Amino acid sequence: MSIEISGVxxxxxxxxxLDDVTVxxxxxxxxxxxxxxxxxxxxxxxxxxxLESADSGSVHIEGKDATRLxxxxxxxxxxxxxxxxxxxxxxARNIAFGxxxxxxxxxxxxxxxxxxxxxxxxxxxxxxxxxHLEDFAHRLPGQLSGGQRQRMALARALAVEPSVLxxxxxxxxxxxxxxxxxRKWLRSLHDEVPVTTVFVTHDQEEALEVADEIVVINQGxxxxxxxxxxxxxxxxxxxxxxxxxxxxxxxxxxxxxxDIDVAxxxxxxxxxxxxxxxxxxxxxxxxxxxxxxxxxxxxxxxxRAHADALGLLEGATVFLTAALAxxxxxxxxx
Amino acid sequence: MTDTTERRAVxxxxxxxxxxxxxxxxxxxxxxxxxxxxxxxxxxxxxxxAALTDPDIVHALVLTGQTAALAxxxxxxxxxxxxxxxxxxxxxxxxxxxxxxxxPLSASPVVVGLALLLVYSPAYGWFGPALRDAGIDVIFALxxxxxxxxxxxxxxxxxxxVPVLTELGDDQEQAARSLGASEWQTFCRITLPGIRxxxxxxxxxxxxRSLGEFGAVKVVSGHVIGQTATATVAVESAYQNNHTDQASxxxxxxxxxxxxxxxxxxxxxxxxxxxxx
Numbered sequence: 001m002s003i004e005i006s007g008v009x010x011x012x013x014x015x016x017x018l019d020d021v022t023v024x025x026x027x028x029x030x031x032x033x034x035x036x037x038x039x040x041x042x043x044x045x046x047x048x049x050x051l052e053s054a055d056s057g058s059v060h061i062e063g064k065d066a067t068r069l070x071x072x073x074x075x076x077x078x079x080x081x082x083x084x085x086x087x088x089x090x091x092a093r094n095i096a097f098g099x100x101x102x103x104x105x106x107x108x109x110x111x112x113x114x115x116x117x118x119x120x121x122x123x124x125x126x127x128x129x130x131x132h133l134e135d136f137a138h139r140l141p142g143q144l145s146g147g148q149r150q151r152m153a154l155a156r157a158l159a160v161e162p163s164v165l166x167x168x169x170x171x172x173x174x175x176x177x178x179x180x181x182x183r184k185w186l187r188s189l190h191d192e193v194p195v196t197t198v199f200v201t202h203d204q205e206e207a208l209e210v211a212d213e214i215v216v217i218n219q220g221x222x223x224x225x226x227x228x229x230x231x232x233x234x235x236x237x238x239x240x241x242x243x244x245x246x247x248x249x250x251x252x253x254x255x256x257x258x259d260i261d262v263a264x265x266x267x268x269x270x271x272x273x274x275x276x277x278x279x280x281x282x283x284x285x286x287x288x289x290x291x292x293x294x295x296x297x298x299x300x301x302x303x304r305a306h307a308d309a310l311g312l313l314e315g316a317t318v319f320l321t322a323a324l325a326x327x328x329x330x331x332x333x334x
Numbered sequence: 335m336t337d338t339t340e341r342r343a344v345x346x347x348x349x350x351x352x353x354x355x356x357x358x359x360x361x362x363x364x365x366x367x368x369x370x371x372x373x374x375x376x377x378x379x380x381x382x383x384a385a386l387t388d389p390d391i392v393h394a395l396v397l398t399g400q401t402a403a404l405a406x407x408x409x410x411x412x413x414x415x416x417x418x419x420x421x422x423x424x425x426x427x428x429x430x431x432x433x434x435x436x437x438p439l440s441a442s443p444v445v446v447g448l449a450l451l452l453v454y455s456p457a458y459g460w461f462g463p464a465l466r467d468a469g470i471d472v473i474f475a476l477x478x479x480x481x482x483x484x485x486x487x488x489x490x491x492x493x494x495x496v497p498v499l500t501e502l503g504d505d506q507e508q509a510a511r512s513l514g515a516s517e518w519q520t521f522c523r524i525t526l527p528g529i530r531x532x533x534x535x536x537x538x539x540x541x542x543r544s545l546g547e548f549g550a551v552k553v554v555s556g557h558v559i560g561q562t563a564t565a566t567v568a569v570e571s572a573y574q575n576n577h578t579d580q581a582s583x584x585x586x587x588x589x590x591x592x593x594x595x596x597x598x599x600x601x602x603x604x605x606x607x608x609x610x611x
Contacts (some may be wrong), residue, residue: 049512050512051508051511051512069510070511071511072513072514072515072516074512076512077512078512080508080509082505082507084509085506086506086510086524087506089530096514097510097515098513098514098522101513101515101519101523103509116467150353153509155521156509156513157512160513175562218562268482
């Protein structure tokens, strides 16, 4: 395990940001800290980076106790939501910053100094290629778009080859289209440079698409840890179920709207009869609101092709059955 | 039709306003300053040359230069420190400190001078006799003059730097630290470049203010011509002794320095705007 957090608590005045959080984040994987705003996920990330200090508990990074270390001794790269670019430095100098800070002192003009300079330049060129900013090396950050700035910030964090890369809502300030592009790009970048990566997001779609593992955090506590599939299909409680996707109820049992079978005739005795009260065509899929005879409002989702095959119309009588064995959250079973 | 009439009405109004502003500026600033320049150069360069060879006037000019250089240096260090304190740290009494810094802007410099006198006067000051016994002259000497000037010019740097530092935020500083920079490296490589134009602007303004300070300096300096009289004090005393041409010559030099400062400020602004793109 690359990052071990045990018993970490943090308060801001009366507000409890983190309440006795214990979690291990695996080496070489991409982990998402997912949760609503104000849930404590960014605080946890900043505590890992050393930008915030925990009131109690400990943080170990790569087996080393980092609880009291300043950020610069933790060997972590940090990417901020609003990029935190060095505005007065060119893209290349931004990326070189960490390397120049670590530079050994040599006599100016000496062979050792020249060799060092050449090494830094080579490394910066390599990173510029990695984030596709080769043509922008000598621009100032003010001349870049948001997505380009964030890629530059990522290259800057990767330059010093940190053992852990931390990203705080890295795509939160970008528009939806760029965000989707960068998401894909981050995933492929991680496959190329498999450094342990932790990123904070409040967007469940982003977490499901990008992460190997998701840690759901709410109100300063960890709700569940697991792979995207496990969290989606096997949520530990109502909060996780509701946060990771849409939830509806059929016969009082919570389930995903796409896990309901719709038929025009009763298929089993357990089928629930109802009337389609609203039909929304949302591109690839269709969302139907069905009012059952018991007065329950059920949301059902299906592909457009399936809806067309059924000839589904508003006002039609339909029969609903749960497509899979109803998954009650584990907490309710236990 | 309505469009043109409206535009004509606006133009007329605009012209009236422009004329009023120009007349006001002319009567208040341009004419008196021009008169001062004409007075100085009425006999060609004779007046200026005479003033620049008078040892008392030279002494006053040198003293003003020394005072301004010292005051600006001291204010640079403390102004920067106070600005960082006000923006980057939270502490009890922060608002009080911020409010105290504005006092020199609102209080009359004469009050400042008198207050310093009450504390440091060798005869009856609260702190003065002890200092005198230690062999340190504050009042009627360079330290007092520098202190008065520092006091008066302090807010100029702080008020320039604080908004820029606030706007800059501490994101970049945090990023630098996470990339391995020490506090000192962060300050030199990130914070200072971020505020350099504001700082330079504040420095020039505070230099201009230091060169021109009169009230506070007059009270604490004892205005002994040839010893503790600064340029501004020398202007007044020359004028009172009916050496109008001498007064004009020194005043011209002060105006010249002020204009130089304004030119530097304008250039700094242009540089700043260019970098912001």
